[in-house]
Amino acid sequence: MKAALCTTLDGYESLTLCDVATPTPSDTQVLIRVKASALNFADSLIVKGKYQVKPPLPFSPGLECAGIVEAVGKNVTTCQAGDRVMAILNYGGFAQYALADAHDVFPIPDNLDFNTAASLPVAYGTSHHGLTAKAQLKAGETLVVHGAAGGVGLTAVEVGKRLGATVIATAGGPEKLAICKEHGADHLIDYRDGNVRDKIKALTDGLGSHVAYDPVGGDLFTETLRSTRQDGRILVVGFASGDIPQIPANIMMVKNITCIGYHWGAYRTLDPDSLRASFAELMSWIEDGSLQPHVSLTFGLDDVKQGFEALLARKSTGKIVIEIP
Ligand SMILES: NC(=O)c1ccc[n+]([C@@H]2O[C@H](COP(=O)([O-])OP(=O)(O)OC[C@H]3O[C@@H](n4cnc5c(N)ncnc54)[C@H](OP(=O)(O)O)[C@@H]3O)[C@@H](O)[C@H]2O)c1
Known part of the structure; x- marks a missing residue:
């Protein structure tokens, strides 16, 4: 072959x-x-x-x-x-x-x-299992998705919307943000323009998001920490920026923030049943037209x-x- x-x-x-x-x-x-x-x-x-x-x-x-x-x-x-x-x-x-x-x-x-x-499998699996089993995203919450036009990011936008969240998508440039909008994002932020933290706060009555989904890392992670609300959750998904952030524990403590490390592939052995259940729900959403790969x-x-x-x-x-x- x-x-x-x-x-x-x-x-x-x-x-x-x-x-x-x-x-x-x-x-x-x-x-x-x-x-x-x-x-x-x-x-x-x-x-x-x-x-x-x-x-x-x-x-x-x-x-x-x-x-x-x-x-x-x-x-x-x-x-x-x-x-x-x-x-x-x-x-x-x-x-x-x-x-x-x-x-x-x-x-x-x-x-x-x-x-x-x-x-x-990888992108939707990561976003669905990560946002449900790990981040416990609930209907009515605000979800920030970074790198939202990318492989995992775009699926997080769709899964977040399907779960009933308000989705703030961040990406680099208007063309990428247009794709995020087509896939359901409620609010768009071009992170090339800076001030991501202030823009997220402005969209959330100054409170910040309930959940952030971060496959990018780097400097954006600092903005994420500053723009996640009290008692919020950050799903650490990846480091497409090439820069692995160091997390200041004092900010996590003062803001009661939970940073959740998440490697989807590990659940193939850690908890295969939860991945199969996640996959089954995803397939039902594909079949009923809720998701647009x-x-x-x-x-x-x-x-x-x-x-x-x-x-x-x-x-x-x-x-x-x-x-x-
Ligand atoms: N934890 C897990 O289980 C899991 C599962 C799958 C993937 N991942 C990780 O998630 C990350 C994204 O994976 P992916 O397959 O979605 O990749 P991708 O399709 O390339 O998407 C990555 C996005 O990150 C943004 N980005 C920002 N800075 C970047 C840089 N310096 N270089 C490249 N992209 C940059 C890009 O969007 P803009 O151009 O709009 O900035 C791009 O759309 C990777 O680190 C991957 O290893 C983790």
Whole structure:
């Protein structure tokens, strides 16, 4: 099979398209003929050895995919050859075939194509489980979403609206904010103009938000801490800015703020039942049309590097998908 292979931990620039052996599923695994795989920020880290998961070399990146079941291990009863599925992967999505653990494989609703299905699991999973199980967002609360036009950010806008929150979206520039508005954001803040804290306070009667969802980090985190209300919650999702903030405990104490560290992937083993429940609710929202998954760019398997370039140059909104021939 063809695979975009990482042979050294030198970053996405070193990925090469190679012919490799098609893998064989273990007793509990599913072999998927991949039709589409979505790109995640984490893929840019895994190919530099800077992600939590460090696969043995050589490997293909790619943390989620959609396709058709080719074969299943002998203990797998939840799907069978020929099923249309999407899957969460440890790695290996940028290849013609990928292995997934059976509990990470989900049927694709009839109204979804492969590209859209591939773009769902990580971003919507992170936002739904993070905002419900971890941040406990309630209807009527105000949610600030940073990096709101990005992969996880845009899904947090939609999930926040579906949960009944008022959503304040922050992003870099009017085009990105327009996408946030299309996906339901109530208020828009261009963080390139500065004064994020004052703008959030002005939109919340001077009180600040109940919940903040932060996949960006850096200086924006200081603004977040200052613009979260007494007894509010901050969901620490990621550091797309490249800058990991240090949290001043005194401000957390004085404002009774809870900073919640959140790594969605860890719940695949910590609490798989809660992830399945989260996924089930998400699928019902997809099927009833409450969510509008957004793929802004697609690339072929031989153009994977261009996909990475677009992601890291902040040229995408929502998700980038790699189509696999
Ligand atoms: N905790 C978890 O379980 C979990 C799950 C998924 C992802 N994440 C993390 O969440 C973060 C975002 O992931 P993603 O897949 O949504 O990425 P993405 O699609 O690239 O979105 C990131 C957004 O961050 C903003 N940004 C601000 N400063 C940036 C910078 N210096 N470089 C790049 N983007 C910058 C960009 O929006 P503007 O151009 O509008 O500023 C961009 O839309 C990553 O750190 C990722 O590892 C965490």
